[in-house]
Amino acid sequence: MHSFGHRANAVATFAVTILAAMCFAASFSDNFNTPTPTASVKILGINWFQKEANGNDEVSMTLNISADLSSLFTWNTKQVFVFVAAEYETPQNALNQVSLWDGIIPAKEHAKFLIHTTNKYRFIDQGSNLKGKEFNLTMHWHIMPKTGKMFADKIVMTGYRLPEQYR
Amino acid sequence: MDWQGQKRAEMLMQVLLVASAVAAFLVGYVRGDFQLMLLVYAGGVVLTALVTVPNWPFFNRNPLKWLDAAEAERHPRPQVSATGAAAGGKKKSGKNK
Numbered sequence: 001m002h003s004f005g006h007r008a009n010a011v012a013t014f015a016v017t018i019l020a021a022m023c024f025a026a027s028f029s030d031n032f033n034t035p036t037p038t039a040s041v042k043i044l045g046i047n048w049f050q051k052e053a054n055g056n057d058e059v060s061m062t063l064n065i066s067a068d069l070s071s072l073f074t075w076n077t078k079q080v081f082v083f084v085a086a087e088y089e090t091p092q093n094a095l096n097q098v099s100l101w102d103g104i105i106p107a108k109e110h111a112k113f114l115i116h117t118t119n120k121y122r123f124i125d126q127g128s129n130l131k132g133k134e135f136n137l138t139m140h141w142h143i144m145p146k147t148g149k150m151f152a153d154k155i156v157m158t159g160y161r162l163p164e165q166y167r
Numbered sequence: 168m169d170w171q172g173q174k175r176a177e178m179l180m181q182v183l184l185v186a187s188a189v190a191a192f193l194v195g196y197v198r199g200d201f202q203l204m205l206l207v208y209a210g211g212v213v214l215t216a217l218v219t220v221p222n223w224p225f226f227n228r229n230p231l232k233w234l235d236a237a238e239a240e241r242h243p244r245p246q247v248s249a250t251g252a253a254a255g256g257k258k259k260s261g262k263n264k
Contacts, residue, residue, distance in 0.1 A: 001168070001174075001176050001177050002173060004220060004221070004222065007180075007219060007220045011184070011216050011219060011220060014180065014181065014184055015184055018185065018208075019188075026192070026201065074199075075195065075196065075199040075200060075201050
């Protein structure tokens with residue numbers, strides 16, 4: 001601490017060390033938030049359902065996605081990535097996940113939404129297993145913090161079924 | 168800056184930085200505003216730098232009292248004996264600078 005430069009250096013290093021501790025504390029404070037998100041997805045209709053030339057089933061559907069994810073947001077949340085996936089079981093795979101729609105929520109004000117859309121990404125099976133297939137629609141989200149630990153969770157919605165016949 | 172001043176500057180720096188960090192975190196958490204926390208803390212760091220980095224008169228209240236050159240000549244330091252002078256002599260010359 002005997003010179004100007006030495007003292008300036010000491011202030012800078014100690015300040016940054018404390019800043020790291022503050023970031024840690026901010027990330028830790030996220031644990032005190034107990035979110036209560038809600039989500040529901042309605043399938044308004046099957047637009048078409050067919051077998052492609054290569055033998056894979058593909059289906060196009062119109063979805064009504066509504067969710068209230070505002071309780072996920074804390075003071076340390078930068079944005080939330082959310083996606084809806086169709087999940088089902090086939091003889092080859094215990095779990096198939098096909099992402100149908102996704103979105104980035106940049107702020108708490110946009111976390112309550114209702115979206116009417118056809119599937120943004122193609123719903124194609126690895127094979128021909130979709131006829132009459134029962135599947136879940138799962139809303140997954142990843143919370144991206146300003147600093148610290150990322151959180152991910154999901155809401156599983158069950159009881160959806162594809163038609164018995166191509167159309 | 169004298170010895171007491173250096174001790175005081177370091178103590179002051181640590182106390183001010185920790186205090187501004189605690190204040191910034193509380194303000195940010197209560198207001199739910201991460202950027203506000205950073206701004207309050209940045210203000211605290213600038214204030215701390217202004218208080219503790221320059222050589223303020225506040226840090227020079229206990230100046231070292233050196234002996235007068237004339238006084239030192241009146242009391243010459245004891246001469247080192249010839250035996251073991253190599254090691255001892257080196258040490259002394261370093262201290263004298």
